[in-house]
Every structure is written in structure tokens, then in C-alpha cells.
Amino acid sequence: MPKYDVLCIGNAIVDIVTQCDEAFLKTNGIIKGSMDLIDSNRADLLYSRMGPAIEASGGSAGNTAAGVASFGGRAAYVGKVSSDSLGEIYTHDMRAQGVAFDTKPLKGEPRTARSMIFVTPDGERSMNTYLGACVELRPEDVEADQASGAKVTYFEGYLWDTTPAKEAIRQTAMLAHAAGREVSMTLSDSLCVDRYRDEFLELLRSGTVEIIFANSHEIRSLYKTASFEEALDAVRKDCNIGVVTRAERGSVIVCGKETVIIKATDITELVDTTGAGDLYAAGFLYGYTSGRSLKDCGDLGSLAAGLVIQQIGPRPWQNLRREAEQAGLL
Amino acid sequence: MPKYDVLCIGNAIVDIVTQCDEAFLKTNGIIKGSMDLIDSNRADLLYSRMGPAIEASGGSAGNTAAGVASFGGRAAYVGKVSSDSLGEIYTHDMRAQGVAFDTKPLKGEPRTARSMIFVTPDGERSMNTYLGACVELRPEDVEADQASGAKVTYFEGYLWDTTPAKEAIRQTAMLAHAAGREVSMTLSDSLCVDRYRDEFLELLRSGTVEIIFANSHEIRSLYKTASFEEALDAVRKDCNIGVVTRAERGSVIVCGKETVIIKATDITELVDTTGAGDLYAAGFLYGYTSGRSLKDCGDLGSLAAGLVIQQIGPRPWQNLRREAEQAGLL
Numbered sequence: 001m002p003k004y005d006v007l008c009i010g011n012a013i014v015d016i017v018t019q020c021d022e023a024f025l026k027t028n029g030i031i032k033g034s035m036d037l038i039d040s041n042r043a044d045l046l047y048s049r050m051g052p053a054i055e056a057s058g059g060s061a062g063n064t065a066a067g068v069a070s071f072g073g074r075a076a077y078v079g080k081v082s083s084d085s086l087g088e089i090y091t092h093d094m095r096a097q098g099v100a101f102d103t104k105p106l107k108g109e110p111r112t113a114r115s116m117i118f119v120t121p122d123g124e125r126s127m128n129t130y131l132g133a134c135v136e137l138r139p140e141d142v143e144a145d146q147a148s149g150a151k152v153t154y155f156e157g158y159l160w161d162t163t164p165a166k167e168a169i170r171q172t173a174m175l176a177h178a179a180g181r182e183v184s185m186t187l188s189d190s191l192c193v194d195r196y197r198d199e200f201l202e203l204l205r206s207g208t209v210e211i212i213f214a215n216s217h218e219i220r221s222l223y224k225t226a227s228f229e230e231a232l233d234a235v236r237k238d239c240n241i242g243v244v245t246r247a248e249r250g251s252v253i254v255c256g257k258e259t260v261i262i263k264a265t266d267i268t269e270l271v272d273t274t275g276a277g278d279l280y281a282a283g284f285l286y287g288y289t290s291g292r293s294l295k296d297c298g299d300l301g302s303l304a305a306g307l308v309i310q311q312i313g314p315r316p317w318q319n320l321r322r323e324a325e326q327a328g329l330l
Numbered sequence: 331m332p333k334y335d336v337l338c339i340g341n342a343i344v345d346i347v348t349q350c351d352e353a354f355l356k357t358n359g360i361i362k363g364s365m366d367l368i369d370s371n372r373a374d375l376l377y378s379r380m381g382p383a384i385e386a387s388g389g390s391a392g393n394t395a396a397g398v399a400s401f402g403g404r405a406a407y408v409g410k411v412s413s414d415s416l417g418e419i420y421t422h423d424m425r426a427q428g429v430a431f432d433t434k435p436l437k438g439e440p441r442t443a444r445s446m447i448f449v450t451p452d453g454e455r456s457m458n459t460y461l462g463a464c465v466e467l468r469p470e471d472v473e474a475d476q477a478s479g480a481k482v483t484y485f486e487g488y489l490w491d492t493t494p495a496k497e498a499i500r501q502t503a504m505l506a507h508a509a510g511r512e513v514s515m516t517l518s519d520s521l522c523v524d525r526y527r528d529e530f531l532e533l534l535r536s537g538t539v540e541i542i543f544a545n546s547h548e549i550r551s552l553y554k555t556a557s558f559e560e561a562l563d564a565v566r567k568d569c570n571i572g573v574v575t576r577a578e579r580g581s582v583i584v585c586g587k588e589t590v591i592i593k594a595t596d597i598t599e600l601v602d603t604t605g606a607g608d609l610y611a612a613g614f615l616y617g618y619t620s621g622r623s624l625k626d627c628g629d630l631g632s633l634a635a636g637l638v639i640q641q642i643g644p645r646p647w648q649n650l651r652r653e654a655e656q657a658g659l660l
Contacts, residue, residue, distance in 0.1 A: 016419075019647060052396065052423040054643060055385035066382065085415040085441075089346075093382040111415075312647070313384060317349060 002181070004100070005073040005289035007150035009142065009169065010061025011134040011158055012079030012103075013113040014086045015274065015314055017125075018053040020118045025126055030118060035127040035189045037161060043130040046116050055086075057093035058115060058314040060156045060188060063275045067282025067304055069098040070320035071330075073289060076100040076150060078142050078168075082133040086112035097315075103141050106133045123270035123309065131162065139168040147172040148179035151289040152211070154281065157188035160196040173208045182240075184211035186281060187218035194221060204238040211241040211288075213281045219244050232259075243298070245280050247273075251302065253294045262298035265306035275314035279304035283320070299329055332511070334430065335403040335619035337480035339472065339499065340391025341464040341488055342409030342433075343443040344416045345604065345644055348383040350448045355456055360448060365457040365519045367491060373460040376446050385416075387423035388445065388644040390486045390518060393605045397612025397634055399428040400650035401660075403619060406430040406480060408472050408498075412463040416442035427645075433471050436463045453600035453639065461492065469498040477502040478509035481619040482541070484611065487518035490526040503538045512570075514541035516611060517548035524551060534568040541571040541618075543611045549574050562589075573628070575610050577603075581632065583624045592628035595636035605644035609634035613650070629659055 025032050028049060038046065057066075059079060068075040077094055081087030083105040090112060094101040113132035117125050137159070147153065153176045159165040173183045185203065187193050193200060200222060203209045212235060214222065219231040219242075228246075235242035236254045245251040253260040283300030292300075303324055307316040316323075324330040355362050358379060368376065387396075389409060398405040407424055411417030413435040420442060424431040443462035449455050467489070477483065483506045489495040503513045515533065517523050523530060530552060533539045542565060544552065549561040549572075558576075565572035566584045575581040583590040613630030622630075633654055637646040646653075654660040 047422060050422070050426060052387065052426045052645065053419075055419065057382065089383075089385065092377060092380070096380060096382045312642070315382065317642070 002151045003074070003145070003149035004076045005151050006065065006068045006285045007076045007078070007146055007153045008061040008065035008155070009078045009153065009159065009172065010156040011059050011113060011131060012062055012081045012090055013059040013115045013129060013134070014090055015056045015058035015115050015117050016050070016053045017056060017117045017119065017272070017274070017312060018051040020051060020120060022120055025118060025120065030126045030128060032120070032126050033124050034191050035129055035158070038128050038130055040130060043114070043116070043128070046128055050116055054312065055089070056313040056315065057090045058275070060158060060186060060278050061154060062094065063278035063314045064154060064282045064285070065099045066094065066097045066315045067279045067320060068286050070316070071283065071286035071300070071324065072321040073286040076146055078103050078146065080106060080133045080137040080141065081112045082106045082108065082110065084112055086114065087133070106136050110135065117274055119272045119274070119312070123273050125272060125274045135162045137162065137168060138164040139171045142168050142172045144175055147175035148181065150176070150181060152182045152184055152285055154184045154285060156186055157192045157196065157200060160192070160199060170208070182210045183208060184213065184285070185209045186277065187212065187214040187222060190217040190221040193218050197222060201238070210239055211243065212239050213243045213277065213284070215245045215247070215277060243284055245277055245305070251280065251298055253298050255294060258294070260294045260298060262295070262302055265302050267306050267310050269310060271310050272312050273309050275308040276305045278314065279308045279316065296329065300324060303327055303329060332481045333404070333475070333479035334406045335481050336395065336398045336615045337406045337408070337476050337483045338391040338395035338485070339408045339483065339489065339502065340486040341389050341443060341461060342392055342411045342420055343389040343445045343459060343464070344420055345386045345388035345445050345447050346380070346383045347386060347447045347449065347602070347604070347642060348381040350381060350450060352450055355448060355450065360456045360458060362450070362456050363454050364521050365459055365488070368458050368460055370460060373444070373446070373458070376458055380446055384642065385419070386643040386645065387420045388605070390488060390516060390608050391484060392424065393608035393644045394484060394612045394615070395429045396424065396427045396645045397609045397650060398616050400646070401612065401616035401630070401654065402651040403616040406476055408433050408476065410436060410463045410467040410471065411442045412436045412438065412440065414442055416444065417463070436466050440465065447604055449602045449604070449642070453603050455602060455604045465492045467492065467498060468494040469501045472498050472502045474505055477505035478511065480506070480511060482512045482514055482615055484514045484615060486516055487522045487526065487530060490522070490529060500538070512540045513538060514543065514615070515539045516607065517542065517544040517552060520547040520551040523548050527552060531568070540569055541573065542569050543573045543607065543614070545607060546574060546576045573614055575607055575635070581610065581628055583628050585624060588624070590624045590628060592625070592632055595632050597636050597640050599640060601640055602642050603639050605638040606635045608644065609638045609646065626659065630654060633657055633659060
């Protein structure tokens with residue numbers, strides 16, 4: 001029996017979250033709704049202009065791992081922090097959630113990664129990430145038995161921003177496939193797709209990745225089309241399962257000729273969209289690795305995403321297993 | 331004209347906030363609703379058992395300073411952090427809120443103080459504080475022109491846990507009074523009152539403190555009485571203004587023969603009581619230093635307290651000035 005349900009690999013980032021108005025984004029040249037990589041100088045400048053904030057462990061695949069564990073799945077995480085206060089906080093939050101997290105922290109500089117997240121009144125988040133220690137994630141950080149011992153490996157497109165991490169993913173995928181496991185990824189961000197379109201397509205078409213997660217912007221960016229339907233048709237050919245989220249319009253799952261339409265859950269108030277896609281993936285992967293139908297996987301994803309966007313921060317406070325049981329999904 | 335409306339002095343603490351059930355408190359010997367001082371070993375043990383958390387700048391008087399600034403008041407803060415990541419975060423959050431905060435950070439150990447706050451489903455918070463750098467707050471950390479340049483100086487009873495901080499307060503009060511200013515304090519916590527009852531009474535009776543803030547437990551503890559009315563009568567004699575909060579029952583302000591009854595604001599959901607008393611004091615002191623009636627001061631306090639308890643963390647996300655204007659209080 002595989003040791004883990006889901007192995008998540010990504011940039012280990014502490015989120016620094018504040019609220020701001022639209023004018024602040026404009027004045028500071030922040031791209032709304034996206035993730036911008038920034039250097040240490042820009043990080044210092046933006047922080048000096050940022051309002052009071054809260055800190056929370058984040059990182060896309062890290063949020064997904066935490067979500068899988070909160071559903072009761074066996075999750076492992078690989079990501080690089082430094083051995084500083086924020087790194088300790090990050091490690092604590094992962095392990096406290098029940099995620100196996102044993103990546104050796106970096107000694108000294110660069111520091112643990114941080115992302116300044118500006119949440120506008122419409123709930124949209126704009127992320128400014130200083131990658132710090134994440135650039136040191138290397139192939140040797142993924143243990144061979146992790147790669148071969150997880151039903152599904154899941155990684156972020158964001159990892160393509162650092163060369164050794166790419167190598168780590170390619171090696172992990174090879175080991176996973178050799179053990180008969182599946183590999184999945186998220187396209188992460190439409191600007192990230194822009195940066196690595198050809199490589200991402202190659203990952204799908206070469207069979208390195210069997211399950212892809214994306215939102216409607218990212219999937220259209222991948223196939224350079226304005227048509228959602230066209231993008232869906234393309235992804236249907238390029239991988240086994242395509243999972244595409246569409247914010248308040250719910251999500252669509254395609255698998256061969258099958259198409260499953262999932263409704264978004266009703267929410268009371270949209271507070272902060274941070275983590276929506278990550279938590280959708282968590283619900284889906286928990287369902288998938290526990291042998292449920294695509295419809296059930298999608299509903300679990302929707303539930304988790306619906307919860308996280310009604311609060312500040314990238315990971316839901318609630319126990320997702322209990323929430324899913326109460327909603328009659330488990 | 332005084333440079334500041336309110337100078338707040340207190341333990342500069344980063345809050346580490348999680349949710350837990352009642353059983354967790356019992357198993358770990360945590361005193362519900364109170365603040366427990368812990369050493370570094372106990373801090374490590376509790377943290378290892380604590381669930382995933384978020385971090386937010388806190389500290390009782392720090393929360394009050396942030397609240398005064400959010401109302402549009404001119405606030406200054408004195409508190410000791412170390413020059414580590416959490417200290418940088420603390421400093422950022424203060425300054426970003428518009429609070430003048432220039433206390434020199436400690437170089438090296440002990441680290442910036444942290445308080446592990448466990449929030450139970452009833453919204454009550456139980457705090458476990460490792461004081462770290464706070465024990466190094468000394469008289470020379472308060473500038474003479476800060477002490478004499480603020481309409482009201484406000485400090486925490488919690489400061490009595492560290493001897494040099496006590497000295498800092500006595501000196502500040504002397505300078506403030508020499509400049510014709512007023513001095514106020516919060517009793518902080520009923521166990522804290524238990525530790526320093528005689529000294530706190532002496533502060534009031536000697537005229538070192540003119541305005542006192544307390545909740546109904548603390549004020550009854552101060553006078554060792556089970557009767558709220560008896561405690562009110564006693565505090566009426568011992569200082570110029572007594573401000574006593576009573577959770578959902580609102581608050582009572584006594585000033586000589588005058589008694590002002592303030593209703594609690596209506597809330598939708600009690601999430602986390604952290605910061606309730608601190609934010610009440612912020613609203614009151616903002617009103618007081620801008621020359622409003624005791625009734626108006628109390629209503630501003632109630633508004634701010636009502637907002638902070640409906641969210642996770644010790645300081646409200648909202649701009650308090652805007653909220654007060656919308657509520658017709660400013």
C-alpha cells in the first residue's frame with residue numbers, strides 16, 4: 001500500500017496578508033490578481049508601504065497538502081525553508097496539520113520565502129513573492145521513497161521559476177511512474193503559463209503529467225485561445241484528466257469523452273480568494289486518491305474552496321473532513 | 331499643543347493564534363480565559379502540541395495604540411522587541427498603522443516575545459506568553475518628551491511582571507504629571523491583579539494613575555469582593571475615572587458621582603475575544619483625548635471592541651474612523 005495519498009511539492013512561502021484599495025495597487029505597480037516575483041529590494045520597498053498585516057503559512061502546493069491532511073488524507077510535502085523564525089513557523093504549521101514535512105531547511109541565507117498579499121475590497125488577491133530559500137530546492141530534496149510511495153504527486157507550475165526545482169520534478173515524476181503512480185500539476189498563474197507555455201505543454205504531451213489543474217485564464221493562456229471550449233477540447237486530448245475552475249461559475253472536469261460540471265458552493269461573503277485553487281485541488285485529490293467519482297472529487301474541491309475564500313488567509317480554519325461530512329459529501 | 335494624544339507602554343508581543351477545543355486546554359493545563367507567563371521550555375512544548383496558527387502583532391497596549399491610530403488619533407508606543415524577524419514584523423505593523431514606535435530593539439537574545447493564544451469554540455481566548463525581549467524594557471526606553479508630550483499615557487498592569495518596566499512607568503508618570511498630563515492603566519488580567527493587588531491600589535491611591543480600565547473580574551479581584559457594585563463604589567473613590575467592561579453586558583464608567591452605562595454593540599458572531607478590552611480602551615481614549623463626553627467615549631470603545639471580537643486576531647481589520655463615522659459616532 002502506498003505510504004501517502006498525495007505528495008505535494010512547491011515553494012514554501014509565508015504569506016504576509018493585508019487589505020488595500022485599488023489605488024494602492026496602481027500607485028505601486030502591482031498586477032491585480034496575479035503573482036509577481038520580486039527581489040529583496042522591491043520586497044523591502046513594498047513592505048515599507050504595506051499596511052498592518054497578518055502572517056500565515058502558505059505556498060500553493062503547501063496549502064494543498066494542508067487541505068488534503070485536513071480532509072483526513074495522508075499528505076507529504078517537499079519545500080525549502082531557511083532555518084529562521086518564519087521557517088520554524090512554516091514547519092510547525094505543516095506538521096501540526098498532520099502533513100509529513102521533512103525537507104532539510106537551508107542554513108542561513110537566503111531567508112524563508114515570503115509573499116506580500118494585497119487583498120482588495122472585491123476579495124481578489126495580488127501576490128508579490130520574494131522566493132528566498134525556495135531557489136535552493138534541489139532534486140536530492142525529494143526522497144526516492146516519497147516519489148514512489150504516493151498515489152499522486154502534485155506540483156506547482158511556479159516551480160519552473162527555479163532550475164534545480166524543475167529537475168527535482170522531472171526526477172520525481174520518473175520515479176513515481178516507475179512505481180505505477182500518477183503525477184499532477186497546477187498551472188499556477190496565467191503569467192507563469194506565459195513564461196513556460198512550451199515546457200508545460202511538453203509535460204502534458206510527454207505523459208509526465210496525467211492530471212492538470214488550472215483556472216479558466218490559465219487554461220486559455222496555455223492554448224493561446226480566447227475560447228474556453230477550445231481550451232477544454234485541447235486539454236482533453238493532452239492529458240488524462242483536466243480540472244478547470246471558473247470562480248463563481250464552478251468548475252469543469254474533463255476525462256476522455258466524459259465532462260463533469262461542478263457547481264460552486266453558495267457563500268455568504270467573499271473575503272479573500274487566496275488559496276481557492278489550492279484548496280479545490282486538495283478536495284479533488286483527497287477524493288481521487290480515496291477512489292471516488294469525478295463528480296464527488298469536484299464537489300469536495302468546491303467545498304474546500306468555498307470555505308477558504310470566506311476568510312482571510314490561504315488555509316481554512318475548519319476541519320475539512322468534518323465540514324464534508326456535515327455537507328453529506330463523506 | 332501636546333505631540334501625541336495617547337502614549338501606550340506595554341509588552342510588545344507577537345500573537346500566535348489557533349483554535350482548539352476545551353479538552354486541549356485541560357490536557358495541557360491551560361487556564362481558560364487568562365494569561366499565563368511561560369518559560370522557553372514550556373513555550374516549545376506547547377508550540378509542538380499547538381495546531382496550525384496565524385501570526386499577528388499584538389500585546390495589550392500595542393493593540394490599544396493601533397486602535398487609537400486607526401480612529402485617527404496621534405498614538406505613540408513604547409515596547410521592546412528583539413532585532414529578529416518577529417521584531418521586524420511587529421515594528422512594521424505598528425508604523426504601518428501610523429503609530430510612532432521608536433523603542434530601540436534589543437540586539438540578539440532573548441527573542442521577540444510571543445503569546446500562544448488558544449481560541450475555544452465559545453470565542454474565549456487563553457494566552458500563554460513567553461516574554462522574551464520584553465523583560466529588557468527599561469526606564470531609558472521612554473523619552474522624556476514622550477512622557478510629557480502625550481495628553482494621556484496608558485500602560486498595562488502586565489508590565490508589573492518585569493521590574494525595570496515598573497520603574498519606567500513610575501518615571502513616565504512623574505514626567506507626565508509634571509507636564510500636567512494624565513496617566514491611565516489597564517488591570518490587564520485578574521491573575522495579574524492577584525499578583526500585584528497592593529501595588530496597583532497604591533498606584534491609584536497615590537494619584538499615579540487617574541484613569542483605570544478593567545473588566546468586571548479584574549475590578550472585583552482588585553477589591554477582593556464578589557459584588558460588582560461594591561467594586562464600582564471603591565474605584566469611584568480611588569481614581570478620577572473608572573472604566574469597567576462587562577463583555578456582552580456592555581460597560582460602566584464612573585467619574586465622581588457620575589455613572590454612565592454603555593450598551594454593548596450588537597454582533598453577528600463571536601469569533602475571538604482577543605483584543606476586546608484593548609480596543610475598548612482605544613476607542614475610549616481616542617474619544618477622551620479629543621474632548622468628547624464619557625458617553626461618547628464609551629460608545630467608541632464599544633464599537634471597536636465589537637468589531638475585533640468578530641474576527642480572528644487582536645486588532646480589527648477595519649478602519650475605525652470610517653466605522654465610527656458610519657455608525658454616527660464621529
